[in-house]
Amino acid sequence: MKCVGVWRYLSGFLLFAGSALCDAQPLIIPATQSTITVDGSIDDPGWQDARVIQLNYVTRPFENTAPPVATEVRVVENGEMLFVRFIADDPNPDAISAFYRDRDGIWNDDMVGIKLDTFNDSRLAYQFFINPLGIQADSIENEMTGSESDSWDAIWQSAGQITEQGFVVEVAIPLRILNFKEGEEHKVWGAEFVRFYPRNERLRISNTPHDRNNACTLCQLSEVSGFKGASQxxxxxxxxxxxxxxxxxxxxxxxxxxxxxxxxxPGLDLKWAITPEVSLQGTLNPDFSQVEADVAQLSINNTFALYFDEKRPFFLDNADYFDTNQTLIYTRNIASPNYGAKATGRMGDHTLGVFVADDESTTFLVPGNLGSDIAVLEESSTNLGLRYRYDVNDDVSLGAAFTARESDNYHNYVAGFDTKVQLTDQDVLRVQWVGSNTQYPLGLYQDFCTDGGCDSSDQWSEAALRLDHEDDFNGQSYRVNYRHEERNWHFRAAHYHQDQDYRADLGFVSGVDRNQTVIGGGYVWLSDDNWWNAIEVFGDWDVTYNDAGDMLEKETEVYLSMSGKWQSYMEVGLLQRERSGLRHDPSITQVKGNTQWFAEQMASTYIEFRPVAEVQASVYARLGDQIDFxxxxxxxxxxxxxxxxxxxxxxxxxxxxxxxxxxxxxxxxxxxxxxxxxxxxxxxxxxxxxxxxxxxxxxxxxxxxxxxxxxxxxxxxxxxxxxxxxxxxxxxxxxxxxxxxxxxxxxxxxxxxxxxxxxxxxxxxxx
Known part of the structure; x- marks a missing residue:
């Protein structure tokens, strides 16, 4: 375990003290043969065999301070299930925030949870959260991309009840739903036990402290050992x-x-764990329409396509296996398939994801440097996505990605390589290169000319220009991201290049012929004993050119933010931007001398707060210059x-x-x-x-x-x-x-x- 301090046993409890880096022995999870029924009660005999853990640290918004409430966790397993019980004391049970919600809809409630890194390699962690009424939320935390996704849904048991002293939650997690190495007699996993306590502040209470000078969160999980009889x-x-x-x-x-x-x-879906590390999903004649309507977005006066989250279960399951430094796979592009198949898995240091699906029509973005559009071909297509990652060691990972879309008169092939290097605990470098080969149907560009044709220069559009290719063509993209992050300050620098012929049609790439450099950072003041918790000043400067060297945009923005009582967050910002307007002659891609240069200045503010458990509100406002496109x-x-x-x-x-x-x-x-x-x-x-x-x-x-x-x-x-x-x-x-x-x-x-x-x-x- 990578931790901060020294673990000690005292009166039967595992306690922590000190501030030096250490490698503690894993916490042994006992096995039991006794019965445990997940019903929210506390009298099952199996709990007497459990390991007892106390949650002794407020890790957010404070810095490893003593919590205002006690939380006892008991953990035990029986070879098939991991059982966890939380007894969460509360001096005012009437203030507990707990509501009946749909699955994954409890993130603002009082919650308890478990994080499990079953390969103990600080790459991915399963997360299981439960509110006091037993409502579930589960997700995957991906250290490689820095993202958390609640699209992963597993079948597990939970129950909860509010008591006169607080609340009790019981959990049973089938070990078969987790990927882990079966061959080891005593398995060592990364683990953390967490409680969220939302009152004046939303406190995150943990069994292990968090070092804010270490940007890697999964590296700081404690270790648990056991599961001798576990199999999948x-x-x-x-x-x-x-x-x-x-x-x-x-x-x-x-x-x-x-x-x-x-x-x-009628349709059929299949999910099958081929091996303990590899799973297969298949679907025949699926209904891939969404059950629930998208959250509405306002599209007026916007030159680029809008992004909508994926909601369909087949594509959401194990979606994190396909994440890269840019969105190369955006499955909302696949509208109406007759079949789909997906295989994902981790084998030692190797992680692989691959899927294939057809589509009755073919929809893709037509990207540009001043705007984007959407093309629809009335042709069925085959769609393939592949992602592979090799973890060289704890600090270096190498990856590859490949996507393909192909129909009768169209194709787009994309292949790329990437790496993530953890230079120090505070410094991360990500590099990615991607190449593409594309063939558009002849004459497709004419659908994007105005007034029925492309006969005169004023009838053209940028989409028509980007589609006007008689033969297949090649393009490339590369990205370099560096980030330094520690307790009180952070710094980032990045360069993104996407040349004019680069396409990633299975992904969401709305801009090409763009080369952007970004430099940004911020400083944070933290407080454990004031009415505010954190004050931060941050911002960035960026400039964007096209392939010809013409400047498209230059922007400077700076923000001041503060978080404090009532679970509040306030932010004010100033932005100054210079950028190109529309082309005067839309029949050529030239920007310099072919557009007007506009200078925008605007101020913005964002406020969110939760004055009582029943009400959460926010408002974003912006005032200033804006191009009328x-x-x-x-x-x-x-x-x-x-x-x-x-x-x-x-x-x-x-x-x-x-x-x-x-x-x-x-x-x-x-x-x-x-x-x-x-x-x-x-x-x-x-x-x-x-x-x-x-x-x-x-x-x-x-x-x-x-x-x-x-x-x-x-x-x-x-x-x-x-x-x-x-x-x-x-x-x-x-x-x-x-x-x-x-x-x-x-x-x-x-x-x-x-x-x-x-x-x-x-x-x-x-x-």
């Missing part, structure tokens, strides 16, 4: 699925008559984005997000846009909920202040009602209704365009 079964799951639906749609510009459509789609001039923008989450009792939750954006130019209004995303959820228990989603957009433009004709008013309304029942992450049932409507200058009343009812059911047979 084939962990086979067969999951038949059935999707039923009926919908109707129409184009009100053409006709008000409805076109009906009926859906009957549709008219290629400088305007003044007001942008406000408030959000509120209100828990009405333990079962009902209301989430409202609103975006307001207004732009003025030349002394007149250009547009005023409002977007509201409201979601009301009644969570009956940990398995079932009923959710109503309303998404309303209202955009008003001033046609007198536009160079080209525009609609004066556009409104839209999307509605969804969804009921969900989940026995576990694989066995679940959904039924819902959705519709959408819009209004503009031609359709003068809100008119429905789509209506649908649907049902989706899946059942898992587990072996």
């Amino acid at each position: 079964s084939q962990n086979l799951a067969l999951i038949p699925t059935l999707v039923l639906g009926r919908g109707r749609s129409r184009d009100p510009y053409e006709s008000l008559d409805w076109q009906d459509d009926t859906v009957f789609e 549709e008219n290629d001039r400088l305007g003044e923008q007001v942008y406000i984005n408030p959000e509120i989450s209100w828990s009405i009792g333990r079962h009902l939750q209301l989430d409202v997000r609103h975006t307001y954006s207004a732009l003025d130019a030349d002394g007149q209004d250009v547009f005023t846009a409002n977007l509201t995303d409201a979601r009301m959820t009644y969570q009956f228990d940990q398995r079932q909920f009923l959710r109503l989603v309303l998404v309303y957009a209202d955009i008003e433009r001033n046609p007198d202040n536009y160079l080209e004709p525009v609609d004066r008013r556009y409104r839209s309304l999307g509605t969804q009602l969804l009921y969900s029942y989940k026995v576990n992450p694989l066995t679940k049932f959904f039924v819902g209704y959705a519709d959408s409507a819009f209004q503009d200058d031609q359709i003068t009343a809100m008119t429905n365009t789509d209506k649908s009812v649907f049902m989706k059911i899946s059942y898992a047979w587990l072996q």
Whole structure:
């Protein structure tokens, strides 16, 4: 174990003191033959055999201080299950924050949790969290990418209850759901036991201290030993699925008559642990549509494509195996496959992930240096993604990635290599090189010219220019990232190069012909005994050129932030940016002498706080200069984005997000846009909920202040009602209704365009 201090046994407990680096002996997890039932009680005889651990350190926002509450953890295993029990004392149980939520929706509650690095190599850790009502959240922490993803869902047991002294949580984690080395008689894993205690501050309480001068968090887990009889079964799951639906749609510009459509789609999913280290997933005739609507985003006055998170289970499972220094795999590009297969695994120092799926059509980004667009080919395609990593030692990892998309008249092949080097505890270097080969269908570029053709220079667009290739072409990208991070300050420097012919069509790469250099850093003041916890000054400077050496953008930004009481965070910032507007002659890619240079200055603020357990609120606001891209001039923008989450009792939750954006130019209004995303959820228990989603957009433009004709008013309304029942992450049932409507200058009343009812059911047979 890499730790700070000295472990000592005192009165039967494992305690910690001192401040020197050490290599402590692993904490032995006993085995038991006694019965433990996960029901939230504390009287099962098996708990008498357990190891007792105390959570003695507040690691965030304070620095290894004594916690205000006691937390006892008992840990024991029986060869098949790891059992963990938390007794969390609280002097005021009425203040406990615990609500019924859907799985992975408890991150703001009181929680207890377990982190397990089953290979003890500080690369990945399984995370299991539980709120006082027994609601689960699980995730994967990836030290290589610095990310945590709750897309991983495992089947495990938990139960909790609030008591007069605090709360009790019991957990049973099947060892077969974890990847580990089977051959070792006594296995040594990295582990941490955690409690989150949200009151005036959100305290993170741990069994082990955290060294803020060490940027590697998984390197600081304590070690546990045991699991002599642990083995992994084939962990086979067969999951038949059935999707039923009926919908109707129409184009009100053409006709008000409805076109009906009926859906009957049986399918089959398979999950199989081929070996203890390698798993296989397959799907036949899947319904890869999303059950729940995306969080709405405002796209007005934006030249680059929007990013939406993946929500479909097949692509989410083990998605961290495919992470690299840039997004080479963005599975939202795969819209409607008939099959999919995925294999992932870790074997010693080797980590591998590979997937293949077809698609009934082919959608990809057309990237540029001043904007991006989306192309859709009515051709089926085959899609392949592969990621391999070799851990040379604790400090050096080498990786490779390959993606392919191929249809009748199109292909995109991408191959790359990368490395991460942990130079010191504070210094990390990441380097990646990627090459691509692409063939576009002849004439595809003409779909992106305006007014029906590319006959004159003013009919072209950047997307048309980037698509205008008669033969296949090659491109490359490279990235170099360096970061230094310690207790009170951090520094980063990076250079990103993506040449004009680079494409990564299975990924999300919206910019090419761009070469950016970034230098940034910050300083943090920390306090354990003031009304504030941390004050930070940070910022960066960056400059971007195209391949011809023309400057595209130069930006300087600086921020001041503070965190403190009421779980609050406040940030104010100033930004100064110079950048190119639209091309005067859109038929050439030249920037210098072909665009106007604009100077933007803006101020921003962000505030979030939680005054009571039931209410969490935030607001982001920005005021200042903003390019009016549709008219290629400088305007003044007001942008406000408030959000509120209100828990009405333990079962009902209301989430409202609103975006307001207004732009003025030349002394007149250009547009005023409002977007509201409201979601009301009644969570009956940990398995079932009923959710109503309303998404309303209202955009008003001033046609007198536009160079080209525009609609004066556009409104839209999307509605969804969804009921969900989940026995576990694989066995679940959904039924819902959705519709959408819009209004503009031609359709003068809100008119429905789509209506649908649907049902989706899946059942898992587990072996």
